[in-house]
Amino acid sequence: MMRILIADDSLPLRCGLRTLLELNSDWQVCGEAVDGADAVEKAQQLAPDLILMDFSMPQMDGVRAAQEIAKSGTDIPILLVTLNLSSEIMELARSAGLRGVMSKAEISKLPYAIKALQRGETFFCAS
Numbered sequence: 680m681m682r683i684l685i686a687d688d689s690l691p692l693r694c695g696l697r698t699l700l701e702l703n704s705d706w707q708v709c710g711e712a713v714d715g716a717d718a719v720e721k722a723q724q725l726a727p728d729l730i731l732m733d734f735s736m737p738q739m740d741g742v743r744a745a746q747e748i749a750k751s752g753t754d755i756p757i758l759l760v761t762l763n764l765s766s767e768i769m770e771l772a773r774s775a776g777l778r779g780v781m782s783k784a785e786i787s788k789l790p791y792a793i794k795a796l797q798r799g800e801t802f803f804c805a806s
Contacts, residue, residue, distance in 0.1 A: 680705060680706070680707050681705060681706050681707070681728045681729060681793075681797060682707050682708075682709040682725070682726075682727045682728045682729075683700055683706055683707065683708050683709065683727055683728065683729050683730070683731060683793075684708075684709055684710050684711070684712060684718070684721055684722060684725055684727035684729070684730045684731070685697060685700075685708060685710075685711045685712070685730075685731050686711070686712035686713075686714075686715070686717070686718035686721070686730060686731065686732045686733060686736070686741065686744065687711075687712075687713075687731075687732075687733040687736070687760070688713055688714055688733060688735075688736045688737055689733070692733075692783070693711050695786075696708075696731060696760075696789075697711070699786070699789060700789075700793075703790065706793070709725045709727050710724075710725045710727070713736075714736045714737045714738040714739065715736045715737075715738050715739025715740055715741060715743060715744035715747075716738040716739050716744070717738070718730065718732060718736075718739075718741075718744045718748070719739070719744050719747045719748055719751075722748045722751070722753065722755060723748075723751060723753075726753070726755075727755060728755070728756075729755065729756050729757070729758065729793065729796055729797070730745075730748070730755055730756070730757045730758070731758050731760055731789075732744060732745060732757050732758065732759050732760065732777075733759075733760060733761065734759055734760075734761035734762075734763075734768060735761065735762070735763070741757075741759050741761070742759065742771055742772060742775045742777070745757045745759070745772075745775055745776070745777050746775050746776075749776055756778040756779075756796040756797075757777045757778060757779075758777070758778065758779040758780070758781065758792055758793065758796060758802065759772045759777050759779065759780045759781075760780075760781055760782075760783055760786075760789075761780070761781075761782060761783065762782070762783045762784070764780065764781070764782040764784075768780065769803060772803075773803070778796050778800075778801050778802070779792050779795065779796055779801055779802035779803060779804075780802075780803050780804065781802065781803075781804040782804065785804055788804055792804065
């Protein structure tokens with residue numbers, strides 16, 4: 680079973696993602712983080728198999744949080760999920776070592792993105 684941490688400052692979005700993820704019996708939401716700093720802490724505490732990370736969050740943005748998580752020596756695949764996807768955010772995510780980026784507007788592609796990361800692939804969805 681793949682354990683997934685959801686990091687997003689929007690409670691309705693976290694609830695929606697949890698509902699979507701729980702449709703797949705092979706995935707379990709192991710925790711939720713409300714901002715970037717919380718995501719770093721929960722990643723260390725919960726040791727998830729994958730993290731869904733919002734880009735724009737208080738305390739610390741998703742890319743910075745991903746960099747902090749990587750510094751701890753863990754190699755957790757992180758999928759950046761953002762409302763305002765741009766080529767700059769895509770490049771920032773790639774250069775920071777994130778495994779994937781997708782727009783919240785394309786959330787129907789989330790299962791494909793997670794499966795790609797599960798296989799050790801990347802998933803950078805421009806639109």
